[in-house]
Amino acid sequence: MFKKFYLLLLTLFVFFAASCSSYSPIEQSKQFGLGPYNSASSKKYEETYGKWGAATTLEKGTEFKPEMLGLTPGSTTADVNINWYSNSDEDESVVRLFDAEGEFVRLIFGRTGVASAGKGYHKVNVKGLTAGARYKYSVSNNGVDWSEEHHYSVPAAGTFRFAIVADPQLTTGNQDSASSYFSTPSTTAKGWEEVVEKIAESGASFIVSTGDQTDAILGSEAEYANFFAPEKLRSLPFAPVVGNHDVHCPFIYHFYLPNEQNVPETCTGAGQAIVEKAGNYFYLYNNVLFIALNTSAYPSGKEDAASYITVFENTIHAAKAAYAEKYDWIVVHHHKSTASVAIHAADPDIQYYVEAGFEALMTKYGIDLVLAGHDHIYVRSHLMKQDAADAFSVKSTNGKGTIYLSLTTASGLKYYPPFVTISKNANYPYLSDGKTGSEFLSASNPPLSMFMQSQKMTPEYTIVDVDGKSMTVTTYGSHGVVDRFTFSPTLAK
Numbered sequence: 156m157f158k159k160f161y162l163l164l165l166t167l168f169v170f171f172a173a174s175c176s177s178y179s180p181i182e183q184s185k186q187f188g189l190g191p192y193n194s195a196s197s198k199k200y201e202e203t204y205g206k207w208g209a210a211t212t213l214e215k216g217t218e219f220k221p222e223m224l225g226l227t228p229g230s231t232t233a234d235v236n237i238n239w240y241s242n243s244d245e246d247e248s249v250v251r252l253f254d255a256e257g258e259f260v261r262l263i264f265g266r267t268g269v270a271s272a273g274k275g276y277h278k279v280n281v282k283g284l285t286a287g288a289r290y291k292y293s294v295s296n297n298g299v300d301w302s303e304e305h306h307y308s309v310p311a312a313g314t315f316r317f318a319i320v321a322d323p324q325l326t327t328g329n330q331d332s333a334s335s336y337f338s339t340p341s342t343t344a345k346g347w348e349e350v351v352e353k354i355a356e357s358g359a360s361f362i363v364s365t366g367d368q369t370d371a372i373l374g375s376e377a378e379y380a381n382f383f384a385p386e387k388l389r390s391l392p393f394a395p396v397v398g399n400h401d402v403h404c405p406f407i408y409h410f411y412l413p414n415e416q417n418v419p420e421t422c423t424g425a426g427q428a429i430v431e432k433a434g435n436y437f438y439l440y441n442n443v444l445f446i447a448l449n450t451s452a453y454p455s456g457k458e459d460a461a462s463y464i465t466v467f468e469n470t471i472h473a474a475k476a477a478y479a480e481k482y483d484w485i486v487v488h489h490h491k492s493t494a495s496v497a498i499h500a501a502d503p504d505i506q507y508y509v510e511a512g513f514e515a516l517m518t519k520y521g522i523d524l525v526l527a528g529h530d531h532i533y534v535r536s537h538l539m540k541q542d543a544a545d546a547f548s549v550k551s552t553n554g555k556g557t558i559y560l561s562l563t564t565a566s567g568l569k570y571y572p573p574f575v576t577i578s579k580n581a582n583y584p585y586l587s588d589g590k591t592g593s594e595f596l597s598a599s600n601p602p603l604s605m606f607m608q609s610q611k612m613t614p615e616y617t618i619v620d621v622d623g624k625s626m627t628v629t630t631y632g633s634h635g636v637v638d639r640f641t642f643s644p645t646l647a648k
């Protein structure tokens with residue numbers, strides 16, 4: 156009752172102030188909002204709180220404490236997606252945006268839904284951002300109580316830097332006991348926080364993931380809390396993919412994916428079957444088209460894998476159609492590396508994805524770089540290609556092809572040694588000497604795709620500098636540089 160009375164007063168006050176101000180209509184609209192993008196949500200908001208029922212200065216209302224607040228890239232750099240949880244029964248999702256000087260820009264309304272364990276999830280898409288601009292934002296679940304302010308910088312057009320991580324796979328426990336570097340304390344949460352800090356210090360604009368964000372396959376909000384804990388994740392968008400450890404409803408609740416294909420309407424129960432089909436999406440970042448594919452499922456054979464390949468191909472088609480002529484590069488990120496050398500190198504599910512055409516798609520659609528994880532080791536491939544003449548990927552002999560990059564864990568959860576597989580498989584991987592299968596895999600007879608591998612038993616992350624048609628890819632571990640290379644797009648787009 157009191158709140159409603161307060162809102163009425165606030166509404167009258169702000170409306171009176173607006174009427175008496177000397178702002179031109181355009182300035183007024185800047186002062187009080189250019190108009191929300193979600194009209195259904197904004198209509199409900201207006202019915203409840205009145206048209207101007209929002210605090211429009213940063214000083215007003217900082218009592219709201221959102222949980223697990225994070226950013227996901229928008230469809231282009233002119234967008235950003237903001238997502239968080241709350242445990243309130245108040246159910247609006249509102250972002251207030253300010254410019255770098257703290258002047259109010261507008262309110263943006265989003266979507267709200269029921270998440271795990273009595274929580275609500277909140278997702279807001281902020282559009283119309285200016286390249287190179289700095290913004291401040293705060294969030295609310297009722298339009299009255301707001302979070303503290305956070306900063307978000309839009310990358311300038313042209314050159315930019317992004318980061319890649321694999322398998323942060325947050326737990327509530329410790330790093331691998333065999334590590335050659337331990338955080339203090341030696342938890343995965345601390346290891347992850349250290350890596351996010353280093354990425355933020357590098358000046359990267361956002362983080363591309365190759366999956367296994369958290370560990371518990373059934374989903375653990377305590378692990379998600381550790382995942383979102385680093386403060387820099389309030390300013391650095393994070394682009395997740397579904398790994399085999401992420402096949403639970405909280406993955407859907409926690410991330411607001413741009414241009415997602417086949418968006419599930421609801422997630423119920425454990426959610427595995429639903430999430431295995433979600434999370435295929437894409438976004439344009441300056442001159443790079445990023446496409447995220449979901450290889451979390453375990454197909455039972457080539458035919459089963461083909462249904463996923465169809466979804467991947469449709470996603471690539473949609474991405475290329477949406478941003479035709481706007482990119483020089485295409486980067487795919489997904490989870491289960493098809494070009495690795497450790498315990499997952501001979502896994503049948505990966506073999507089925509490859510036989511059903513995963514790598515053939517990469518060649519066909521001109522993918523320059525394929526990023527993956529799952530095997531908790533660093534591996535860089537040769538320039539590879541698979542076309543009608545090849546049953547499987549082979550080394551390119553004409554200087555045109557795709558680089559497959561597999562990264563190790565960014566938190567230090569666990570490390571896998573090279574050339575020790577868990578699957579006995581006579582048919583996969585394809586080896587340097589022309590044979591196939593785990594029986595013949597060794598350091599002297601690695602998969603034919605392997606250019607180099609490294610297992611330093613420390614958390615690692617990769618920084619990519621994009622300068623027009625040049626990319627420099629540098630991977631760092633706790634003891635320094637693991638690998639660095641520079642390349643250019645070679646395949647027709």
Ligand SMILES: [Fe+2]
Binds near residue numbers: 399529
């Ligand atoms: Fe995995």
Ligand SMILES: [Fe+2]
Binds near residue numbers: 324400529530531
């Ligand atoms: Fe993993």
